């Protein structure tokens with residue numbers, strides 16, 4: 001038997017999954033949650049050493065649980081939380097500061113500076129992104145500006161920058177490899193996704209010395225042998241990708257128009273654009289997909305801030321349910337939301353609305369409203385927000401062109417939510433047999449690099465759907481439902 005190992009370094013936990021390569025199915029897994037550090041309001045950090053330690057522990061535990069030797073692993077793939085930024089000393093490997101997490105908002109003043117310098121157009125054209133603290137570049141600039149001695153050490157070429165993948169690769173290879181993949185590089189605000197080079201104009205705008213930067217490789221690539229201290233044998237690291245792009249790959253979305261939505265705490269939707277780079281005119285970003293082969297490919301991406309988190313809110317704040325899974329039964333206690341609309345703008349509204357100051361609202365309440373209606377409206381809100389994202393995915397005034405939406409993430413197990421999603425979208429919603437699509441994407445990439453898999457077609461043949469949800473509403477009915485949602489959003493944001 002041949003096995004592949006996925007290391008999935010996420011925002012709240014590190015996970016490792018052993019896959020049986022022949023079937024592409026998981027055999028054993030391990031997970032460790034770790035502490036989130038909030039030193040100031042709006043700041044979010046991780047301890048860099050903890051990321052390495054938890055990743056190593058889960059990898060070893062997964063291997064043990066699978067009952068296999070490291071030598072039976074053909075190669076290792078890594079997927080990671082994106083944008084989170086680290087800087088360390090090249091000689092000692094010591095981080096100069098904690099990892100600044102993608103959710104961290106401290107760099108808004110640096111973003112304001114870039115905006116005041118009129119750089120938005122340049123940034124859009126060169127990176128496909130917008131100017132926002134979310135991306136890594138301003139976090140790196142903040143470290144150089146604020147950590148004692150960091151700027152001088154960087155000028156002397158003593159420091160290395162990386163996103164979480166790069167930090168882990170450094171440790172996995174005992175400091176021999178300083179590298180990232182294109183999908184992670186495309187989230188830095190420093191990587192030109194068209195020329196596929198670090199961009200001098202953007203590096204100058206943020207005053208970043210190029211000596212800090214890692215080498216950039218395709219996602220499916222021989223990144224080198226991992227130190228024997230991890231597994232007792234030197235294993236090949238053959239795949240690296242940001243987690244959302246890894247999930248797109250793991251859902252075998254390889255061609256223009258194929259799309260996936262991940263329903264976790266928030267929702268991340270990516271639609272493949274093929275090899276053609278294009279920019280959204282509706283507030284979405286363009287990103288590089290996980291790369292196998294020579295050519296770069298792109299995807300359009302949008303995110304919903306509060307997805308499954310609205311269910312957590314019902315559970316923890318209203319105590320309406322005991323577990324997240326109970327929401328389905330409560331929501332099914334009524335035939336529909338009874339005119340209730342729930343706009344869960346707890347942290348503002350993300351794409352395509354971009355209303356950072358909006359707060360949440362429940363509208364349409366009557367004396368007959370029950371918790372069941374509110375639970376139903378909460379699930380509807382996840383589907384409405386995702387449908388609004390997909391509608392925004394057309395470029396140049398075109399229809400979004402998506403004929404099928406692949407789904408994954410913790411809330412995708414909810415059949416009622418998935419049926420509502422299909423109804424609103426008017427396209428099939430397809431749930432895969434292996435829902436660990438992020439890890440699956442990482443091992444697909446690693447398997448291609450190590451010759452376990454020969455082509456993407458082979459992966460398409462391996463991939464299995466578990467259930468397909470078919471739309472039950474007419475287009476006119478779905479449009480009417482979306483119009484009700486948009487009206488609720490307008491009432492929430494105070495716009496007429």
Ligand SMILES: Nc1ncnc2c1ncn2[C@@H]1O[C@H](COP(=O)(O)OP(=O)(O)O)[C@@H](O)[C@H]1O
Pocket residue numbers: 010012263264265266307308309310311312324325326327328409410411412413414417
């Ligand atoms: N059966 C369910 N129905 C709806 N939401 C669910 C269900 N089970 C879990 N969730 C939600 O899914 C989210 C967890 O999904 P997960 O993919 O683990 O998220 P993340 O990767 O963001 O931590 C939580 O917000 C939880 O409330």
Ligand SMILES: O=P(O)(O)OC[C@H](O)CO
Pocket residue numbers: 009010011012080081082083102242243244264
């Ligand atoms: O770690 P996750 O699953 O919350 O994903 C985080 C994203 O990569 C942020 O862009």
